[in-house]
Amino acid sequence: MEIEHLTGKLPEEAKKAMRLQALFGHVLWLLGTIGYFLLVYFFDWWSWIMWGSLGLLVISFIVYVVVAPNIYMKVYSYELTETHLEVQRGLFIWHHTKIPIVKVQHVETSTGPILRKYNLASISVITAAGSVEFPALKAEDAAKLREQIAKMAEVDDQDE
Secondary structure, eight states, X not given: OOOOOXXXXXXXXXXXXXXXXXXXXXXXXXXXXXHHHHHHHHHOOOHHHHXXXXXXXXXXXXXXXXXXXXXXXXXXXXXXXXXXXXXXXXXXXXXXXXXXXXXXXXXXXXXXXXXXXXXXXXXXXXXXXXXXXXXXEEHHHHHHHHHHHHHHHHXXXXXX
16 A cells, blocks of 8 residues: 655755764763773673673664664655644554644644754644644744644634
């Protein structure tokens, strides 16, 4: 079964931001492994834990820093229409979320140091049943989308 993607896609800068975020976690993991290496060297602790950690670190680095951002860019899409918001994501398990605009309670924008470096922001659309996140949109597009969703939700609330 071929799945049709929606019109909105994440910008190319999002891939760089995802890689940098994943790289930060891996650097911390590497520092922990180096610390354990010092314990093995000076206190004769079990070395197989260090080698296991190092092996898992290399595999995790390849998956989360090299491969995953490329795949995530291809499988994530979104679309905003007059009546609903749709988000598609997933590789093996495909998630297609459709939120009626009338159910939106509020919209949040957030950005951290890595997203700001690439002029990106994330948006969370909150409903009573949960939330949907747009992980890394261009900051200008995120602000426009946030205001557009908020305005559409406000108009629909007044009509009820």
